[in-house]
């Protein structure tokens with residue numbers, strides 16, 4: 001997600017510093033940026049020199065201190081509240097006091113993240129992008145309890161400057177997108193577990209019958225089964241209703257390390273593709 005957000009910003013004229021703790025992840029980001037820009041050149045959407053300019057807007061860093069000069073930060077780390085709180089607390093002490101601290105979290109409370117930054121909490125906001133970021137039009141914008149109006153209006157302006165459509169959702173588990181999407185994906189796992197149909201049929205039925213670009217099980221692999229499982233647990237814990245409990249079939253694949261595209265295997269096997 002971070003690589004997609006960085007590229008989308010750079011394609012819209014914004015200078016970016018992409019930060020990660022692992023050099024290996026930054027290498028993957030570089031490769032993804034080069035591949036996506038090369039495709040845009042091949043499709044004649046960008047000239048080669050435009051693509052070079054876009055690429056030159058992105059620098060890569062493994063030091064969080066390099067964010068100190070940023071005017072804006074979009075955090076897209078692993079979905080772990082403790083980790084996000086550490087990152088936000090560090091950003092709040094190093095970044096300027098007019099810098100917006102946005103999180104791309106898919107389900108963690110923005111109010112809770114904001115509680116880790118003291119006086120900077122009015123500048124904390126949710127800026128939830130969708131994968132693949134360069135393609136998907138939406139940014140779900142989530143205000144925490146004390147997010148200021150100025151933070152929200154600047155976030156709307158930034159999302160629009162990145163070519164996206166910002167839409168506000170309240171700070172409740174899963175916001176709107178995952179409150180609706182994840183139970184549907186979870187139900188597809190139940191349909192598979194209960195023998196209603198095999199994964200291929202479940203996905204084709206939803207693609208051809210409901211005009212989904214990807215079936216729900218294919219989409220779950222694309223999102224990451226660990227992420228889907230985590231979001232279901234957030235919904236279950238906050239809303240307290242058994243209907244949000246992750247399907248055992250989903251849980252089993254996660255426990256087996258089959259997390260979808262990123263591990264080469266999830267519902268489907270991608271090891272040879």
Ligand code: CAA
Nearest residue numbers: 036039043106129130131132134135136178213214219223
């Ligand atoms: N980065 C940049 N561009 C990409 C891309 C990527 N990772 N993947 C695909 N594209 C572009 C392709 O370059 C292509 O562009 P052009 O037609 O302009 O060349 C276009 O998208 C279509 O790609 P393909 O022809 O390869 O394949 P497709 O038509 O099957 O589309 C898809 C691929 C866009 C991923 C489509 O299947 C889709 O929309 N799937 C659903 C995605 C979705 O629901 N995302 C939201 C997930 S939920 C989430 O992200 C948030 C959360 O909290 C969990």
